[in-house]
Amino acid sequence: MSVLEKLYGGTPLKQLNINELNCLCEEIREKIITVACQNGGHLSSNLGSVELTVAIHYVFDIPMDKLIFDVGHQSYTHKILTDRLSGFDNIRKSNGLSGFPDPMESKADAFLVGHAGTSISAGLGYCYSRDSLNEDYFVIDVVGDASFFNGENLEAITSSKKKPNKFLVIFNDNGMSISKNNNGLYKLVSKVTIRKSYTRFNSFLQRTIGKIFIGKFLKSIKRSLKRGLSVNSFMDSLGLKYVGKFDGHDLKTLIKILTDIKNFEEPTLLHVQTKKGKGHEDAENDSSRFHGVSKNLEISDNYFSSGISAILEKQIEKTPEIVAITAGMKDGVGLTSFAENHPNSFVDVGIQEEHAVTLSAGMAISGTKPIVFIYSTFLQRGYDQIVHDVCMQNLPVVFMIDRAGLVGADGKTHQGVFDLSYLTHLPNVTVLAPKNLAELEKMLSFALSKNSPVAIRYPNGKICDNYSDFTSDNFEEFEVLHGDLNADNVLLAVGPRAIEICDKIKSKTKKSIAIVNARTIKPLDSKTLDKILGKNIITIEENSKIGGFGSCVLGYYSNKGVLANVSVVGVNDEFVHVGTIEEQLAKNGITPDEIIKLLR
Numbered sequence: 001m002s003v004l005e006k007l008y009g010g011t012p013l014k015q016l017n018i019n020e021l022n023c024l025c026e027e028i029r030e031k032i033i034t035v036a037c038q039n040g041g042h043l044s045s046n047l048g049s050v051e052l053t054v055a056i057h058y059v060f061d062i063p064m065d066k067l068i069f070d071v072g073h074q075s076y077t078h079k080i081l082t083d084r085l086s087g088f089d090n091i092r093k094s095n096g097l098s099g100f101p102d103p104m105e106s107k108a109d110a111f112l113v114g115h116a117g118t119s120i121s122a123g124l125g126y127c128y129s130r131d132s133l134n135e136d137y138f139v140i141d142v143v144g145d146a147s148f149f150n151g152e153n154l155e156a157i158t159s160s161k162k163k164p165n166k167f168l169v170i171f172n173d174n175g176m177s178i179s180k181n182n183n184g185l186y187k188l189v190s191k192v193t194i195r196k197s198y199t200r201f202n203s204f205l206q207r208t209i210g211k212i213f214i215g216k217f218l219k220s221i222k223r224s225l226k227r228g229l230s231v232n233s234f235m236d237s238l239g240l241k242y243v244g245k246f247d248g249h250d251l252k253t254l255i256k257i258l259t260d261i262k263n264f265e266e267p268t269l270l271h272v273q274t275k276k277g278k279g280h281e282d283a284e285n286d287s288s289r290f291h292g293v294s295k296n297l298e299i300s301d302n303y304f305s306s307g308i309s310a311i312l313e314k315q316i317e318k319t320p321e322i323v324a325i326t327a328g329m330k331d332g333v334g335l336t337s338f339a340e341n342h343p344n345s346f347v348d349v350g351i352q353e354e355h356a357v358t359l360s361a362g363m364a365i366s367g368t369k370p371i372v373f374i375y376s377t378f379l380q381r382g383y384d385q386i387v388h389d390v391c392m393q394n395l396p397v398v399f400m401i402d403r404a405g406l407v408g409a410d411g412k413t414h415q416g417v418f419d420l421s422y423l424t425h426l427p428n429v430t431v432l433a434p435k436n437l438a439e440l441e442k443m444l445s446f447a448l449s450k451n452s453p454v455a456i457r458y459p460n461g462k463i464c465d466n467y468s469d470f471t472s473d474n475f476e477e478f479e480v481l482h483g484d485l486n487a488d489n490v491l492l493a494v495g496p497r498a499i500e501i502c503d504k505i506k507s508k509t510k511k512s513i514a515i516v517n518a519r520t521i522k523p524l525d526s527k528t529l530d531k532i533l534g535k536n537i538i539t540i541e542e543n544s545k546i547g548g549f550g551s552c553v554l555g556y557y558s559n560k561g562v563l564a565n566v567s568v569v570g571v572n573d574e575f576v577h578v579g580t581i582e583e584q585l586a587k588n589g590i591t592p593d594e595i596i597k598l599l600r
Contacts, residue, residue: 002027008085013057018252021058025050025251029279031088032076037297039092040409041099042073044277044290045145048174048248052272053077055254056140056170059262065138066110066126070119070153072100072413074144074172075109082108092409094579100413114413115381116351117150119143120157120169127164137166138262144172145276146328150351163239163267171269172248174276235269244271249278288331303463303496305334305402307437308373311444312338316345319448321369323347327356333373333402353378357385357397364395369448375403376416376457383422386429390453394428397454398447404433404457405495405542406584412575419457420494421547424522429453431521432475433495436465439519446475459542461581463496466503470517478525482506483514489599490532492518494541494549497585501540504592511599521549524556533557536600537566540590545570567598 003024007013016024028050036043054077056067062082069075079097080088084106090096101109111122119141126139147153148171157169235242243261246253254272261268277283282297283290293299312335316322324342326333328351339346349356353374360370379386379401390397404416423431430450434440440458447454467481478492481499491513493499502515516528518539539550550568557564571588585591 004028004031004080004085007081013054013081016058018255021054021251025054026279028054028077028080031080031085033280033297035088035091036293038089038295040293040295040300041092042076043280043293043297044283044288045071045074045174046076047280047283048274048276048278049074049142049144049172050077050278051249051251051254052142052170052172052274053081055251055258056142057081058255059258060138060140063106063108063110065140066123067108068111068119068123068126068139068141069101069113070141070143070147071116071145072113074142075101075113078108079106082106092411092578094577094583096578098411098578099409100411112413114411115378116145116147117152119147120153121155123167123169124156124159124164127167130166131164139164139167141169142172143169144174144274145351147351151354157238157240161237161239165265165267167267168261169240169269171244171271172274173245173271174274239267240269241266242269242271244269246270246272248272248274300460301462302334302402302460303465304437304440304458305332305460307440308334308400309337309341311437311441312371313341314441315444315448316342318445319369320345321367322448323363323368323370324373325349325356325360325370326373327351327353327378329373329375329378329402332375333400335373353381354385357382358389360397361385361389361393361395364390364397365393369396369398371398371400371444371448373400373402375414376401376405376419377403377407377414379419380422386423386453387426391426391428394452396448396451398444399453399455400444401455401457403460405459405497406571406576406581407460408581408584409578411578415571415576416457416459417543417571417576419455420521420541420543420549421551423455424549424552425547429455429522431455431457433457433519433521435467435470435479435481435496435499435517435519436463438468439471442471442473443475443519446473457495459495459497464500464503465496467499467517476520476523476525478528479517479519481515481517483512485514485516485528485531485535487514487535488512489536489538490514490516491595492516492537492539492549492553494518494521494539494543497542497581498540498590501585501590501592501595505595505599508592509596509599513599518549521552524552526556529553529556533562533564535565536598537564538569538595538598539566540569540595542585542590543570544573546573569595569598 003020004027032046087097092099101113103109123139123141232242323345324335325347327349330339330348360372363370401419404419407414432443434443443456491502493502539553541549545568548570554566569590576584
């Protein structure tokens with residue numbers, strides 16, 4: 001019988017011996033790799049956090065004690081240990097487990113986590129309620145993949161010198177965010193030497209010396225020595241007892257240290273060092289590449305991001321002032337090759353999206369030409385900076401918004417279905433949506449020629465490009481791809497997936513239709529909208545219906561005081577859960593069959 005079978009057969013985790021616990025870790029790793037092969041998912045981060053998660057569950061009492069992951073893509077072991085092994089084969093599938101912690105899925109998940117930097121604020125919130133309500137439990141934050149240095153976490157940890165008892169922040173240090181971690185504060189913290197005797201020495205002082213005069217004297221010496229270690233004094237000033245750093249794969253030591261911390265109950269920062277991708281040779285050697293994988297551990301085929309470096313290579317020959325900026329997503333947004341060839345024209349700020357946006361504003365106002373490459377869901381985090389620092393000053397920053405639209409198995413925390421809504425109402429910004437790489441390349445040149453902000457949004461995954469020969473250079477106008485504007489039905493499609501759906505409609509019906517590439521979301525193409533007034537207009541987009549492209553079209557006709565027949569097809573007013581992109585499109589009625597019902 002395997003240890004996992006023994007565990008699920010009723011044997012409590014806390015009754016397993018150290019050999020069984022080590023075997024359990026290997027079985028969990030094997031299970032994670034097997035399921036990642038079947039379903040895809042986040043591999044490297046989960047493999048690197050197995051022993052740490054097992055040790056936490058062994059020492060603490062989950063879910064009575066609250067465990068919050070930061071970021072959530074290191075939570076697979078936690079799911080397996082909390083009665084979800086039977087459903088683990090369906091993780092990231094429709095009606096299956098989420099790839100991230102979610103309280104709606106299990107009471108063992110203390111907080112919904114998809115974006116980095118939220119755990120310390122949430123953990124302190126838990127502590128406040130606990131102490132106010134006279135409850136008694138530990139709060140444990142596991143902060144990994146460089147999210148410790150995200151701005152929100154730093155705000156939380158520096159907000160007050162006094163921290164609550166029974167509050168533990170575990171810095172899971174693997175030297176990476178998704179790509180290599182270049183954060184300056186991280187480099188300071190990572191220099192601390194391994195000191196396994198720290199808690200043992202601290203315990204000895206409290207047991208044997210206590211508060212007598214000599215004890216106070218020796219403790220003052222100890223404090224003076226600690227001030228020489230900058231990290232210790234820094235953390236002490238923030239109200240956290242620094243403990244570390246320890247081997248995050250040494251289960252026996254982890255259990256001993258966590259037990260000591262639990263007994264002392266002081267607010268603590270535990271620093272552990274782990275290997276991202278541990279137990280899978282390829283993932284260990286290239287943890288960035290294996291951070292997120294598709295089925296059979298293959299790297300996702302993303303049409304747009306795969307062509308970004310080549311486009312920038314051409315552009316920098318014409319515009320040497322350009323600077324590509326990303327927030328810890330160099331590989332994901334397709335900048336790996338460009339960064340290697342042009343290191344002086346590339347900046348990775350780590351998981352600090354707000355900084356990325358204002359950094360680009362500072363560059364733009366002082367003469368360079370910044371291009372911010374970022375996922376739609378992460379650009380949300382820099383919204384105030386877009387409003388205040390970029391648009392209000394009307395600065396020429398280009399936002400290249402990857403993963404715009406539905407994203408499939410990453411689920412509700414990562415859907416890119418709000419960017420049109422949160423961008424189009426901002427003054428000064430131009431918002432564009434290319435149908436293919438050829439159009440994106442021309443749009444980027446157009447954006448760099450403007451002296452104002454421009455956002456270019458495009459989806460992930462494979463794209464069917466049936467219109468490579470169609471690309472006029474006037475990006476303030478829509479583009480007719482099929483039929484003409486005299487057709488009874490005019491389909492205004494935003495982005496390549498919407499255009500592909502329109503192509504399928506064309507093959508399924510003989511009704512009179514025109515397919516229009518609605519590539520300029522702001523400003524709207526008023527000339528075309530005026531021409532098609534009186535037609536049956538259907539807008540199709542992978543964005544929330546509220547505030548999206550269709551809403552803008554309706555608003556245009558309303559402001560003119562004219563009656564127009566417009567049907568808006570888009571994402572419903574609810575968060576989109578795990579599933580394939582096809583399933584998510586179908587659930588929101590963004591399919592050929594549903595749209596055909598709207599045709600005259």
